[in-house]
Amino acid sequence: MTLTRRRFCTSIAAAGILSGTRPAAAEQPLTVTDMAGREVRLPALPRRIILLEAHDLLTMSLLHADPASLVVGWAAVDRIDSERLQERLLNGHPVSTVGKQSPDTVSLEGLIGLAPDLIVTTAFMTPQGGADPMVERLKQVGIPVVFSDASSNTIAGAQTADPASELKNSMKMWSVLLGASAKADAFVSFFERELAGITARFAGTTPVTTYLEVQSTLDDCCWAAGRKVWSDLLALAGGQPLPGVTAPWFEKLSLEYLLSTPHDVYIASGGGWASGSRPAIGPGIDPALGRQGLQRLIDGRPAFDHLPSVRAKRVHGIWTGLITNLPLNILFVAQTAKWLHPEQCVDLDPAAILDRINREFAAFPIEGPLWASI
Numbered sequence: 001m002t003l004t005r006r007r008f009c010t011s012i013a014a015a016g017i018l019s020g021t022r023p024a025a026a027e028q029p030l031t032v033t034d035m036a037g038r039e040v041r042l043p044a045l046p047r048r049i050i051l052l053e054a055h056d057l058l059t060m061s062l063l064h065a066d067p068a069s070l071v072v073g074w075a076a077v078d079r080i081d082s083e084r085l086q087e088r089l090l091n092g093h094p095v096s097t098v099g100k101q102s103p104d105t106v107s108l109e110g111l112i113g114l115a116p117d118l119i120v121t122t123a124f125m126t127p128q129g130g131a132d133p134m135v136e137r138l139k140q141v142g143i144p145v146v147f148s149d150a151s152s153n154t155i156a157g158a159q160t161a162d163p164a165s166e167l168k169n170s171m172k173m174w175s176v177l178l179g180a181s182a183k184a185d186a187f188v189s190f191f192e193r194e195l196a197g198i199t200a201r202f203a204g205t206t207p208v209t210t211y212l213e214v215q216s217t218l219d220d221c222c223w224a225a226g227r228k229v230w231s232d233l234l235a236l237a238g239g240q241p242l243p244g245v246t247a248p249w250f251e252k253l254s255l256e257y258l259l260s261t262p263h264d265v266y267i268a269s270g271g272g273w274a275s276g277s278r279p280a281i282g283p284g285i286d287p288a289l290g291r292q293g294l295q296r297l298i299d300g301r302p303a304f305d306h307l308p309s310v311r312a313k314r315v316h317g318i319w320t321g322l323i324t325n326l327p328l329n330i331l332f333v334a335q336t337a338k339w340l341h342p343e344q345c346v347d348l349d350p351a352a353i354l355d356r357i358n359r360e361f362a363a364f365p366i367e368g369p370l371w372a373s374i
Contacts, residue, residue, distance in 0.1 A: 032176040034146035035169060036123070038130055042144050045179050046118035048072045050098060050111055052125040055080045056148050057089045058325050059170065061363040062187060063180040068093040070178075073114045075099030075106055075125065081320050082272030084284040088364040103127060108134055112141060118177070122149040146173065151229065163232055163333075167191055167326045187327065187361055194330050194353055198337050199236060201344040207240035208340040209263040211309060214250045216268035216317070218277040218300045222253045233329055237336035239265070258307055265340055266309035268297055268317040270372065279317045283367040290317055290372030298374075314339070319370040327357075328366075335371045 027044040034040055050073040051057060057074070060067035068089060073096040080086045096114060099106035103125050111119060111134075119138060126132040126145075135145050148170065168188050175184030212225040212234055224242060225231050226249040231241045242261055245251050270290055272282025277300070279293025280286075294317045298304050309315065316339050322332035334350040351368055358365045 030176060032146060032173055034148070034173055035166075036129055036147040036150040038147065040144050040146050042118060044117075046070065046177060048114070048116045048118070050074065050114060050116045050119045052076065052099065052106060052119065052121040053079065053148060055321070055325055056120055058085070058321075059148075059174055059327055060178065061089055062327055062357070062361040063171075063174055063183050064178050065363050066091055067363065068095060071095050072116060073098040073111070076101045079324065081324070082282040082284070085272070085282070085321075085366065091364070099125075106134070108137055111138070112143070116143055119143055119145045120148050121145055122147060123151060124149070146177070148173070163236065163326070163329050164192060164195055167329065170326050183361070190356070190360070191327070191330050195236065195333065198334055198345075198348065199238075201348065202238040202337065202341040205238060205341065205344070207235070207238055208265060209242065210234060210239040210265045210267060210340065211242055211258060211263050211307070212239075212267045214269055216270065216278055216297060218297065221301050221304075222255060222258055224251050224253050226250050230323055233323065233332050234336065236333045237340055239336065239340050255301075255303060259303060263309055264312065265314045265316065266307060267336065267339070268294060268315075269320050270317045271320050279372065281317050281319045281370065281372050282321065283319075283370065287369050287372055291374050293317065294372060294374045315374050317372045322370055331370060339373070
């Protein structure tokens with residue numbers, strides 16, 4: 001077959017679609033609605049992105065074959081909470097660190113110096129939203145800014161979010177930015193089907209009272225998840241927080257309260273890096289280390305072995321990335337539902353859900369298990 005110019009260009013375009021890259025024909029102005037509800041216009045698909053929340057790269061990796069090739073800078077890298085996942089997502093690309101885990105560590109000059117054509121921020125990293133001085137200044141110099149997350153524990157009175165709707169809106173935003181609408185639609189459909197199948201299993205049952213802990217360290221007990229985000233997902237899994245928890249984001253409880261308050265299950269939070277003796281739970285980590293970390297919490301905290309949940313031997317740990325990364329929320333819901341409703345969820349297989357994410361969507365496999373039990 002003679003390779004004409006038309007056939008050559010068609011082949012290149014097709015290869016680009018299959019690999020997750022964008023053909024040159026897609027370079028035209030676009031308008032995106034971000035997670036803060038702002039409409040932002042860009043002259044073309046972005047090629048030099050700065051992420052002020054580094055774990056957004058994981059979401060990008062579900063829609064693009066090599067997302068770090070589009071990223072020139074990032075901040076809050078530690079919140080990826082997995083050195084192995086961080087390395088895989090980078091895929092050998094050099095990405096400049098523009099800040100740490102708080103807004104005061106980000107330099108406006110440093111951002112501008114990288115000549116980005118888009119900056120992706122969050123309500124936490126730019127707490128005044130669209131009126132934030134940094135956002136305003138970037139707008140003045142012609143650098144568009146979108147919000148990948150409009151929720152923040154620094155903003156009082158925020159509305160309780162519907163995790164499924166949040167995921168749908170997030171994927172829609174990223175699909176526009178990455179030119180990946182078909183794959184985003186497929187992921188949303190997958191997420192919604194899995195979620196419906198999980199929640200149908202225990203419909204009508206009484207929610208299981210759960211002590212869900214946001215910062216599980218030996219030296220600082222006892223931080224319960226509040227009524228937003230973590231507990232929204234807990235509710236989808238057929239659970240409910242302790243009755244004394246009233247704060248929206250997190251609340252420090254006394255050990256005396258925990259000991260005297262009936263609850264069925266204790267779920268600790270673990271991570272891919274050790275801080276204050278957190279259970280080591282994350283991508284690529286030996287599951288035995290997670291179980292050992294959970295046991296240290298039980299043995300190392302005074303009287304913790306007398307908690308109702310511990311005495312019932314219903315102690316579990318979860319990787320924080322299943323909460324902080326919207327697309328992975330389905331794994332938190334699935335695994336937590338299996339812990340809370342073992343009889344109704346006997347055939348539910350969270351590992352199979354992770355396998356499907358890796359097989360059909362992820363540019364780089366997310367290694368499990370991402371949970372542990374003792």
